[in-house]
Amino acid sequence: MKNLVISICKALVDNPDEVFVTQIDGEQTTILELRVAPSDLGKVIGKQGRTARAIRTLLAASGMKQKRRYNLEIIERHEQQ
Amino acid sequence: MIEKKEFFSNSLKDVIAIAAEDLDVEEKDLRYEIVTGKTKYFGHKKREIYINAWAAKKTEGTISSFIENVLDEMELDISFEFEEQDEFLRVNYSGKDYRLLLYKNGNLLNAFQYLLNRLFSESIGKKIYCECEAFRKNRERELTSITNKHAKEIEKSGKPVQMKELNPFERRIVHMTVNRFPELQSESEGDNFLKIITISKK
Numbered sequence: 001m002k003n004l005v006i007s008i009c010k011a012l013v014d015n016p017d018e019v020f021v022t023q024i025d026g027e028q029t030t031i032l033e034l035r036v037a038p039s040d041l042g043k044v045i046g047k048q049g050r051t052a053r054a055i056r057t058l059l060a061a062s063g064m065k066q067k068r069r070y071n072l073e074i075i076e077r078h079e080q081q
Numbered sequence: 082m083i084e085k086k087e088f089f090s091n092s093l094k095d096v097i098a099i100a101a102e103d104l105d106v107e108e109k110d111l112r113y114e115i116v117t118g119k120t121k122y123f124g125h126k127k128r129e130i131y132i133n134a135w136a137a138k139k140t141e142g143t144i145s146s147f148i149e150n151v152l153d154e155m156e157l158d159i160s161f162e163f164e165e166q167d168e169f170l171r172v173n174y175s176g177k178d179y180r181l182l183l184y185k186n187g188n189l190l191n192a193f194q195y196l197l198n199r200l201f202s203e204s205i206g207k208k209i210y211c212e213c214e215a216f217r218k219n220r221e222r223e224l225t226s227i228t229n230k231h232a233k234e235i236e237k238s239g240k241p242v243q244m245k246e247l248n249p250f251e252r253r254i255v256h257m258t259v260n261r262f263p264e265l266q267s268e269s270e271g272d273n274f275l276k277i278i279t280i281s282k283k
Contacts, residue, residue: 001154003154004151004154004155007147007150007151007154008151008196011147011200012199012200046199048273048274050195050274051195051196051199053192054191054192054193054195054196055192055196057188057189057191057192058151058155058189058192058193058196061155061157061181061182061184061188061189062154062155062156062157064181064184065155065156065157065178065181066156
């Protein structure tokens, strides 16, 4: 599922090399944390969040088949290291 | 995702020919956007035109492998085929899991359509239209009949009727149906993607 998010987002953004997804598996839920270049944030979110919602719809449908919940979190701020 | 290449020449005709030869496609399969029509100095001879060009056929291959990849990752048992039309590139989905596509008013089908258009419609120069088991056609018929029913009620009672939340495609059908009744008007409310239509007497 991680690869799904990566391949869609790489197609959407201007800086595909800066697309990172971290997968955190829980008991029933999987959290996918998406990080992109700050200038590409708008591209993965879309007008009124439509792109983000479309990706979430894909995840939800796939989750229904696999009996799992997928949660896409778009990380808007790069954590300071 | 789609590789564009810049070309320039003295006239549009020439530059298309150059681009077609370079990209190894026929001219009709070439898509391009004009960057500038620069005029250096005065007069005709020094005019140069710049275009960004790419091959449409190759793009279809890119789209097809993109969809395949996505369906694979989602582990869905769905197949698809392209149908080239004048205004649209139609993608017809079918297969075991088609119900998932149509679940919640075609939510997933709409998501696919939106994403494909975001990614590819510019480069193929037309809209991409996703269909599955005649879903959109049926929805259109269903909405037209609901609207007609409401319209008749309103003509009798004069009371306005509010419809459920609808997406733009569905609202278009409702507005068009209401337009056939000269005494009625329809109005959308809301700021969201989904809006509520009220049908009332003028």
